[in-house]
Amino acid sequence: MHELGIVIEVVKQVEQFASEHNVKTIDTLVLEIGELSSVIPRYIEEVYPMAVEKSMLKNTKLKIEITPGLGKCDDCGFGYNIAQNNRTCPKCGSHDWTIISGKEFNIKEIYTA
Template sequence: MHELGIMFNVVKNVENFAKKNGITVIDTLVLQIGELSSVIPRYAKVCYPAAVEGTMLENTKLEIEILPGNCICNNCSRVFNYLEYKGICPGCESEDWELLGGREFNIKEIIAC
């Protein structure tokens, strides 16, 4: 489970940002995780308490937003969800598409008290 290492890295980055910006208390941390990302959101959420233990984020809430894995068909220009349609355009049944999003892993927001 690589999510624990990722969450330790997120905590370190958020702490560095907070120190540089004079933030002493953080209420909520919001992450965006693409549904095609290698990070599994529920595992990230489970690992979060271990990653924040003993840090300035120990009492923060974690919110995770799931970003869809959308594609655009190169034949008919239809936008569709890769997982829902298994990589096949529902408009023309083409497998020739470009990925628009869904592999992201972002720290979206740090909400200070």
């Protein structure tokens, strides 16, 4: 499970942001995670309390927004949700596609108190 390392890295970035902007308290941290990203939102939520325990984010709420894994079929050009269609084009059955969205992992928003 690589999620703990990822969250620790996120916490570092947020703390750096906070010190640069003279922010004392962060109310909510919003992460954007793509459906096709290698990061599993459920694991992020599980390791989050451990990762923030000794940081300034100790009391910060975590919110995760999922970006749908959308792709475009390389053969027929049909746009569809890759994750929900078993990575197969529902129109022509092709397994070749180009990702449009869904691989992102970003700090989307930071709400300060």
